[in-house]
Amino acid sequence: MLLLLIVVAFLYFNINPSEVNFLPKCPLYLTTGIYCPGCGSQRATHHLLNFNFVGVLQQNILYIIGLLILGYHLIIISLNSIFKKNIYNYLYHPKTPIFLLIIIVIFWILRNIPYYPFNILAPN
Template sequence: MTNKKLISYLIGVLLIIVVPLYFYADPADFDGWFPKCPVYQATGIYCAGCGSQRAIHDLLHFRIVDSISHNVLIIPAFLIILYHYYQKFQEKRNGSPKPNFLYHPKAPMIIFVIIMVFMILRNIPTAPFTYLNPV
């Protein structure tokens, strides 16, 4: 078995376990079950991922506005992941890879800059930036 197949199987098993957990258990209600953000615990600074657990729970229940209120980046991240797997599916079905903006040489740096700017902006303690804080 190749490393790619093993990783795919592990991701599949992880999703089978994690998705029902986040669907049925609200991280806001089951505070002791879900891990706390180590960045926020250590520094009091909201990282780019703060609020993601609650956002995933809301997204699984199709509460888009609530999901965005916890973490604005969850919807773009979800769409990028869907696009990635759609492209992989199309590549397997058609046999040849199509041009994909996610694999542009500058894409990782652009995504990194967006995440860092978001993290900086959500920690500015004045409006309108406080709206980016996880609620």
């Protein structure tokens, strides 16, 4: 699994998904022209691996939020296991999935409005 992760990271580090045709495209965007909440994530991964944080934000701001949530989760799990603590992980709160779903749906709707300032949310 680690080897696969390294190969994929190497691929996205060296290849810009917007410049090649062999990487998968978003099926929702290809069929409807509507950006899904994940559109731009491949290009955002490429920019992140090349330390272009502005490029990441231009492709998908929700990508950064997802990475922050993942980082929070890993830090809490690590602190609890290493220091034998019992720090509460708010991701396990029953209302967290509903809150995250609301954020994702609002982002999905706003990024498809073709007028300023909402068109900033669409991937470049």
